[in-house]
Amino acid sequence: xxxxxxxxxxxxxxxxxxxxxxxxxxxxxxxxxxxxxxxxxxxxxxxxxxxxxxxxxxxxxxxxxxxxxxxxxxxxxxxxxxxxxxxxxxxxxxxxxxxxxxxxxxxxxxxxxxxxxxxxxxxxxxxxxxxxxxxxxxxxxxxxxxxxxxxxxxxxxxxxxxxxxxxxxxxxxxxxxxxxxxxxxxxxxxxxxxxxxxxxxxxxxxxxxxxxxxxxxxxxxxxxxxxxxxxxx
Numbered sequence: 001x002x003x004x005x006x007x008x009x010x011x012x013x014x015x016x017x018x019x020x021x022x023x024x025x026x027x028x029x030x031x032x033x034x035x036x037x038x039x040x041x042x043x044x045x046x047x048x049x050x051x052x053x054x055x056x057x058x059x060x061x062x063x064x065x066x067x068x069x070x071x072x073x074x075x076x077x078x079x080x081x082x083x084x085x086x087x088x089x090x091x092x093x094x095x096x097x098x099x100x101x102x103x104x105x106x107x108x109x110x111x112x113x114x115x116x117x118x119x120x121x122x123x124x125x126x127x128x129x130x131x132x133x134x135x136x137x138x139x140x141x142x143x144x145x146x147x148x149x150x151x152x153x154x155x156x157x158x159x160x161x162x163x164x165x166x167x168x169x170x171x172x173x174x175x176x177x178x179x180x181x182x183x184x185x186x187x188x189x190x191x192x193x194x195x196x197x198x199x200x201x202x203x204x205x206x207x208x209x210x211x212x213x214x215x216x217x218x219x220x221x222x223x224x225x226x227x228x229x230x231x232x233x
Contacts, residue, residue, distance in 0.1 A: 024158035047132035052078035054125040054138040058112075064223035067145035068171045070112045074123035077136055083127035091122045094214025095143065102121055117146040117171025117222075118214035143216065146209035148223035153203055157194070160233035162203055165192040169209030169222060178206040187219075200232035 054077035060070035076086045090105035099122065102110070110121065126135040151167035164177065167190050169170030177186040177193055180203075186193055187210070195203075208224030 006048075022168045032080075046081050047130050048079040048081045048083045048127035049138035050077050050079055050127070050134065053136045054123060056121070056123050056138045056141055058141055060112075061191045064148060065145055066141060066143075067222045068112045068114050068117050068147055070144070072110045072112060072121055072123075072141065074108050074110075074125060074138055076108070076127070076224050077125055077138075079127045081129055081131070083213065085128045087126040087128070089124045089126070091124060092116060092119050093122075094119055094216075096215045112144055114147065114171035116144055116214075117211040118143050118220050119137045120214075143220055144171075145220050145222040146211040149207055149209050149225045151174075152205075152225040152227050153208055154203075154227040154229050156229055156232060160198040160200075161194065162198060162205075162229050162232070163192065163194050164205060164207065164227070166207055166225070167191065171211050171213070171222075172209035173212045174210050174219070176206075176208045176219070176224070180204050180225045198232050201230065203229040203232055205229070 042054050054075050054076045056072050058066050058072050060067055072090075074088060074090075088106055088108050090102045090110045091099045092102050092205055093099040095118075108123075110123075112121070112196070120140050122140045123138040124135050125138065147170035149166055149169055152164070153166070154162055154164045157163045166175070169175075174187045174189045175191070177188065178184075179186070179195055179198075181199065183193075186195075205227045206224055207227070208221040210218050210219040210221050
């Protein structure tokens, strides 16, 4: 409901400062009440103003940094002038990429799927009262890593040869495999690798999902896993 003032010929929207005449001078209205036909409602002459911006926090499915999948939640923030409603809009950006609104992401929570591995997230909260609306932006979180690596197995398949496999991780474009000794690194895009020419007696392995989405040229790792193979070659 908007307050209107009659200017002598037509009704117009209320000016930014609503005043009352006290018999000798005009004074600003700090707080007043208007009747909506059934009850008196408190009226503030100014739009909401943020005294503390909204903040977002992350809860993931595994206890390792900020990685997908997971859920981000935004508070509404702290406002003056008694907002009657809040609206939410989530924004995403990549490294060196401008922010853009996420279509349909208009609740206080947002589910981080593999699509957002490598991205930074932020929420805009718009507070509204009878006078108007104001928007404030939250802190930014990110970048989010790909999902944790699971199902890692490794076994000797021949003389100095090891076959390594694992489950696909959400948000992974490739995988990081570290083997030693001798020290070697691999970045396969599939969920398995065969390593040959290995000396014995033991091979140590570390494998993690890696994302290069959202402008991450060098890759961002999620939570990895370790395995060992004995009795080599």
